[in-house]
Amino acid sequence: MTATQIPARVPTPTPTPVGYGSIPRKEDARFVRGRGSFVDDVQLPGMLYGAVLRSPYAHARIVSVDISAAEVHPKVRAVITGDMLDKRGMAWMPTLFGDVQAVLATDKVRFQGQEVAFVVAEDHYAARDALSLIEVEYEPLPALVDAKLALAPDAPLIRDDLDGRTDNHVFDWSAGNKAATDDAFATADVVAECEILYPRVHPAPMETCGAIASLDRVSGKLTVYATSQAPHAHRTMYAQVTGLPEHKIQIIAGDIGGGFGNKVAIYPAYVCAIVGSILTGCPVKWTEDRSENLMSTAFARDFHMHGEIAATSDGKILALRANVLADLGAFNGTAQPTKFPAGFFHMFTGSYDIAAAHCEVRSVHTNKAPGGVAYSCSFRIAEASYLLERMVDVLAHDLGMDPAQLRMRNLLRPEQFPYTCATGWEYDSGDYPTTLRLALEMAGYDELRREQAARREGGGDAPLMGIGLSFFTEAVGAGPRKMMDILGLGMADGAELRLHPTGKAVLRLSCMSQGQGHATTFAQIVSQELGISPDDIEVVEGDTDQTPFGLGTYGSRSTAVSGGAAVVVARKVRDRARIVAAAMLEALPDDLEWAEGRWQVKGVPSTGKAIAEIATAAHSGLELPEGVEGHLDATTVYNPPNLTYPYGAYVCVVDVDPGTGQVKVRRFVAVDDCGVRINPMIVEGQIHGGLADGVGMALMELMAFDANGNHLGASFMDYLLPTSMECPSWELGQTVSPSPHHPIGAKGIGESATVGSPAAVVNAVLDAIGVRHADMPLTPAHVWRAMQGRALRTDVALE
């Protein structure tokens, strides 16, 4: 059959233009019609439903678990306990950071909400009913909730499951040059210190976590439909946990309703669903409810930080020191590259030219849920950036300097790039002063300061006005295989690109969209490289049987790593297309040039062959040079040479009601530099979401615990997320500093705004009320108490 005989389908009336630009998202057609397919939408024949019995105690010994009444419930098909798993060697599973975590508790429960038993029943209702038929006898133990007391001699020992453990200490880790830092501090004119808490927060995706496990007893194949940001890593982990051979495990992550790091880990109930399927021979679905999500799945942050900054009296920053106490919860389940126990926290010199820096991180267990690195934090750069941007304001406060001026004085200069910071990170590109200037201009900074001065003159009941700045730099796109792995899996990403005979393409990637618009962005990347419309490129992700290996989507790594892979694989196809085109034109490949999406004889546009024609020829009987196979496809594995370093300058303006402490975010200006923007609309969407996240963390998201370890933020009535009413109309700007080592100069943008914005909001509120420091979240109560000079601890129950 020749090309002309292939029946043409109804053509798209106006094809989407080739290449980059703000085109509508391809995936939205199904989302806006309610036709997405999330885990809970999947219905399999004979499917059963799971429910988890959870511990009401934060710390208790399990005396007995009696399941006899639940087992005889007419609709219950299996009840699984820790002891039953123990017999299969599955009571414990590895965490993402080399610790172990209980699948179902056998000896003790170590946080409120921990998994104790799992019921498999014919419907959701019966599964929940049966939970109340399980009798667990607990012997309550004192709970350890305050990380600062974790190493006290009388602290209850949480991890007595580990041989030789005598205290709650997990690790000590440090980075930077201690001696140089000490020297700089000793001779500095000014030293500013501050205790800063980045409270425990939760990613709280709209879709909670869930899984369907289906073991085919005949083929021995296990299929897991899961809310997974990292399907390939999950497959390998399931192989380790269950002992099933990896080629008999297929993970299918369909549509995902937000991840933000919450869906990187494997949760105990997923393993229970697998065991439930093994026991019953039926598919078992488990979907958690909102409270389960907030109580038991990966939290984020929980860094108690002591910052110190040394400077000259005219505001030149000389050195930086940080001492961190990290609360990891009951198990160390942090998700980050193995060689970095505190993530990338040590990139804490941020955007400034700081000659000496040293940080120490000590981590401890408490009776709280495990997790740690999650929620759009770029592996703890969120914590680092917040600490630094607060410390710069504290220094400005102590020096009586304008915070914008202080930042401008210390920002890295363009000629310093590529720049290696005091703790060894090599920043790729940037022009920081230009970006800050643009943000200040857009905000009308000087005018704002004049308005603020006039308001302060006025006094009275009128709102207090505050202006807050933040300038952040992230390191994203983990990462170079030599440096970065998770559980031994190197962080390079595969990609496969196949062109069909009609010139339509399928791109298969290892990463996994959770709302970031991968189907569009990655189609545009290939479109740009091959000169075909994004309409003609299908992006496939999430099904491990259909996609190449790679580590998934988190840490803003998709465009930086899988995006690089997409470019490289498209260029491989383009190079193959050149050979085919040369055969078509009876020319030598070297005589051809790529111009306007076609291969043509150099200088002769009329000879041009578009990719679609070349694809048809590549599948035809056309004679190709010796050694050149037919068809038009390619694979690659992209191992990023370095991380990319997006950055941005943010300005926030707030009004604070002095009588009530209520904060209104009046304006927010965000100038981001994420290198080349593939789909600017999607980039702006990512920024909008991240800015809202920042407003949430700064002002309302609160996961405190009372003295007994009760979780005080276990529903959306208590764990508040911002709505459009709390968010101003974002004012966005951009500068573009392409990454020199990324094939198209793109940097990640997924987490920038979440990392950069909380400090701007907090700085604005504290500027308004004239207070040096108070911790997030700045709820009305916390603001009011800070105004009284009696700032509250925000991580414990209020009195």
Added chain:
Amino acid sequence: MQVPAQFEYERASSVEHAIALLARHGPEARVLAGGHSLIPMMKLRLAEPETLIDINDLSELAEIEVQGDELCIGAMARHADLLASEVAGSHYPILHDAEHVIADPVVRNRGTVGGSVCQADPSEDLSAAFAAIQATAVIQGADGTRTVSMREFFTGPYDTVVGPAELLVQLRVPIHPDGGSAYVKVERRVGDWPVAAVGAALRLGRRNKITDAGIGMTAVGAAHFVAAEAEAYLRGKPATEEHFAKAGEIAAAHCNPSADQRGPVDYKRHLAGELTRRALRGAAERAMARAV
């Protein structure tokens, strides 16, 4: 997934029918109005009623109208109905102030006035508003109707005088042409329950002398949602900032807030005073505007 325990369901076709169903199914039956408090509690299995008696068909309970010199609000009026009601807003702007800040539009479209006060949550906004304007509850049982002042309606947290085989059918409020009213609330976020909220209703006589004052407070542990001592202080005094501030101090001193993650005790007490002052100021401004 959160799912409720098993329950029976009945749909009432009239007030009498609803009362008969309640009597027949006994104390484990519950009335279902908007369901925005009851259903979440059932899903969390904090409530496991044996039978739900759905009263959503009783459109005769959804009227908002003036009868004689009273504003009458049916128990099944939705929050959104009250917010949209011109007649309610013109006589008692406090009700519109409150409804603007109760929950979100989705909840307001479904949640009812009657359900709100029958839920008797100690942070309920309308309880404070109705206490301030000295409303009366009309309660119907097998033996007919009885009326109870909203200031005697609540017998404790989540508990009211409405008996197991009774229905709240209406709230009635006297209309005062010389009155003004306002409601102010501090919430951590739009749609959140109040950290504290205060409603005030003032009637002003000659030279802005306060002839009657009603102050309702919620979420601060005020007995019956009322700041009785502050009300007594204000009666007979001119409506001035100074008196409002003093009334705020009195209200703050007499309430009994408890700490939770919305705020510590001292802050909530401070708010009781601050919001009392603001609500009184708003009420007085409106009363004066009407007098002009």
